[in-house]
Amino acid sequence: MGAFEARLAAAMAAVERGWPVFPLRPLGKVPALKDWDRRATLDRDRVEAWWRHRPYNIGISCRAAGLLVVDLDQGVPHGRDVLAELARRHGAEDPVDTYTVFTPSGGEHRYFRAPEIPLRNTVGKLGRHVDTRSAGGYVAAAGSIRHMTSGLRLYKVVRDVEPAPAPAWLVRLLSPPPPPPPPTASAxxxxxxxxxxxxxxxxxxxxxxxxxxxxxxxxxxxxxxxxxxxxxxxxxxxxxxxxxxxxxxxxxxxxxxxxxxxxxxxxxxxxxxxxxRNPRVIPDRAVPEPRAPEAGRVDW
Structure with missing residues (x-):
């Protein structure tokens, strides 16, 4: 099966599961079109037209698919160990029994059914090497291919089951805080x-x-x-x-x-x-001149 056919088949497999898809750049994970969240689709004709054009990677709109995806990156400690410890601290089992994809970088994506309340996308909020994607986020689907320094690597399904409901303790940690008081119109x-x-x-x-x-x-x-x-x-x-x-x-x-x-x-x-931790106020009339980080705050 050629590159075009393989990627098209992977996109159709996601559609079969009811997960709206859109194209990512070939061998990458950046959206290949604007307004990707609005244009993600289950329309087979549209999907075939996209993937007959180029061997795009496959993006899944988490909002449209009703998914929360936990991205567990390789590292020390590995993200999956961080998540397991986090679950233990909340008196729960490690949530492994769900649809899972191994990523080209040695990590894994665990898919869960998202709750009704929109959850935040996070980078490292839950712990080192643990990111999350939900409403307003996307994930590269199984069958996508990345060009890594070690060669071409595949997003591969390793646990082919239906996504489990997002654990309640995880939903609590990711639920947005109460909205702040609305600013004045002039602000x-x-x-x-x-x-x-x-x-x-x-x-x-x-x-x-x-x-x-x-x-x-x-x-x-x-x-x-x-x-x-x-x-x-x-x-x-x-x-x-x-x-x-x-x-x-x-x-x-x-x-x-x-x-x-x-x-x-x-x-x-x-x-x-x-x-x-230092939200920026956008002046009503300004050209972006972002502040430099404060001295001593580089923490790698």
Missing amino acids: VPAPRRVRAYRAAALDGEAHRVRTALPGTRANALFTAACRLGELVGAGWLDEQDAAATLLDAAARHNGVEGWTEREARHHVANGLATGR
Whole structure:
């Protein structure tokens, strides 16, 4: 089976499960089209038209599919050990009996049925090497292929069962806090200005990362993640969009003088977490000039 046919078959397999799909860039995990969450579909004709065009990887809209996906990354400790310990602390069993996909980087995705309440996407909030994807997030589906430093690697199903309901203790940890009091009208920038500010911030920080030289890359990536994390903390930017933009920009360094995707993910997670603690106020009239992180706050 050729690359086009294999990826099309994988996309159709997700559709069979009732999971709306959309194309990711070939051999990558960045959406290949705008408004991916709105355009994710179960329409077989549309899916076939997309995947007959190019051997795209397969994205699943977690919101549309009603999924919470827990991303357990390889590392020390491995994300699956962190999740098991977290479950133990809450008096529960390790939630292993659910649909599970091994990822090209040595991690795994555990799929759960999401509750009615929208859950947040997180990077490292539950613990080291544990991320989550739910409403507003997406995941690369089984059958997708990544180009890693060790070669081509497949997202592979290793536990082919129906997704279990999300554990109650996990739902509690991921449920959003009560909304803050609404700001005064004068404190809220116009939506168009917010979009322009956000786009400029994403482009600027991605450029910072892409053009960083060996020896400066870790600091450049951490700093960029801090600055975007400030927008995430303020509610102006989706955390997964920020992480995906930075990791895509950092991918050009993979394999160059020892740089790895694992290192990039580490700095992105730390930077976003640091920035979230310092939400940024977007002035009503401003060109993005994000603040640098405070001295002594680099924690890798």
